[in-house]
Amino acid sequence: MSVPDGLATGARATLRVAVTEADTAQAAGSGDVPVLATPRLLALAEAACVAAIATRMTPSLTSVGIAARLEHRQASPVGAELDIEAELTEIDGVRLVFVFIARPADGADQVIGAGTLERVVVDRERFLARAEGARHRLD
């Protein structure tokens, strides 16, 4: 197993999202206030990481998350627009390290969230076979 040849540090992507009711802590079950849920911010950050390397991956390979460190510094109400940027900063074998930062989409100089995410490149079919194998052992 190795990462695709074209994958290199510096790969980046930015997602622009508007917070909806479905993104709130109330909806996610992670709290009881109608603002962007921390697990939703994590999911968006992971999506930005996936987008950052999407054009460099081959169809048989995918990446899966293995670790995350996340700061959620400011609340975002429903309707707020965010830019979530992720950049691949390190490749260590099949392990990929990304940094992400979430800012208001209006360009205000604020940090809504930031952190470091780790993913590993895996063969899609073999990974799913292993996951199925683990389920059968638990049965």
Added chain:
Amino acid sequence: MTEVRAEMVANVWKVVASAGDTVADGDTLVILESMKMEIPVLAEAAGTVSTLAVAEGDVVQEGDLIAVID
């Protein structure tokens, strides 16, 4: 005699070799899974696998014996 030991905590995903097999240096003995990755455990010497100490589904700790090659 060469002892092959686990270098990390992991699940045993596939047992590739069997006791009695003749292996070359670098042959895959078992495949571990840790942090969602497959980690092949290779024979560190040529010889005969005299002991294969793990089964699929086992959890190994760092330093646990996986196989002995004579």
